[in-house]
Amino acid sequence: MSNRDYNVESSDKKDAKYAYTFDYDVLHKYMHKAFTPHFKLPGNILELGCYEGRFTERLAKHFNDISCVEASSKSIEVAKIKIPHARFYLNTFEQVQLDKKYENIVMTHVLEHVDDPVAILKRVNDEWLTDDGYFFLVCPNANAPSRQIAVKMGIISHNSAVTAAEEEHGHRITYSLDTLERDATKAGLEVAHRSGIFFKALANFQWDKLLQTDIVSPEYLDGCFKLGQQYPDLCSSIFLLCKKGKR
Template sequence: MNAKPAIIHSSAAASSERDRLAAAVVSYGDAVGPFDALMRGYMMRTFAPWFADGACLQVGCAHGDQTSLLLERYDDLTVLEPDPTFIGHTRERLGDRAVFVEALLEDYETDRRFDTIVLSHVLEHVTDPVAALRRLGELLASDGRLYVVVPNAEAPSRRIAVKMGLFSHLEGLSAADEAAGHRRVYRLDTLQRDVAAAGLGAEHSGGILYKPLANFQFDALIGGPLISHDFMEACYALGQERPSECASIFVVAKAAT
């Protein structure tokens, strides 16, 4: 594998976007929280029935938790990440087992086509989500699948936050959302709308993990007597029945034929 990430230089507009993302990275800290780490595993479990062999592209690696799980499944993994801090965190954990490309999706040009593309908790950050999805569709192999995951506006924890007055409506952005660089919050129908507008065909959709508490509340309680492994497993099972009340929602899409 490459010793250093390939760096693709960006336009002036894209450079401004990279600066915006670099500021947002500060809100993530030096490590992922317990809840987010568990969510990565639940995402992999959810998608396992549809994963296919071949080349995999991960768009956005953060601290590398999901990257490490993808490396358990894929020998041929390319990681596209615009922030050098996140690339550094991930390479420190995983070495050169993946090919790292430091670039925004908008600037990424390659002749390769991928059998699997994972876009997890990235679409809410981008300037133009439909254009981003359309570009990813162009990077898919003929039978490849794109896995799009975003936070869910309709999670019970978010409904409680609205009742508490923390923001005015379900699709409003909290201070934490804005600090993390989020531009929007999705419902399952609006996610499906953007996937369709990008010319992609949705094969599957649903939710991952019923979410009665906010992330910071889960982080404080996971591992103690109140949030056990069995409790989390029950939330995962319930989320399969009630996708609109999950922490994350997803669409598995293929390029339109």
């Protein structure tokens, strides 16, 4: 872990951006929508891996007491400007020391970057989550139709492969609902609900082009979100709502 350069990992590469318009405008919007009914309010929130604070801005609509842990200093600089009242920890999840517990913890598209995911999830469960708090865990889905189609095209070896572009951005694993729940459970967390976010048949780069046309409407996007709840395994991302496990 010690020799990872998080500033480099989180920068765009020649063939693959670190974050797409699709991520910001579509996926963030619908993760926010999926989380909202479950937020423990009133309460505080911890975001693990806030990157440049774009999702944090959405969380700030519900929470005053926000803490963020982020290992890239460049990212925190950007994030600070957006959410000045949040508390930022420039540190790795392995090293950071937090002085309180949280009713809400979110970790979106981050766990797949981590060297020892179970160890981090253990810290969430044992140190950071309150007894009746919720942990919102979201990862890209190995079985997203867009990805399955890329596998059929021969571009990606198999659904749960880590592609070269993903590796360059620091991905260590590509989760599906079974492997994500395995790691959450190993860490002692209890999965209260399994779901998925956004039925997705096109790749990020296709979505980014498509969003510049009039082919899809906001209502169509809403429809993909709603349909995604009926087919969690066919979503862009998978979502586990977790509670602190009983010992």
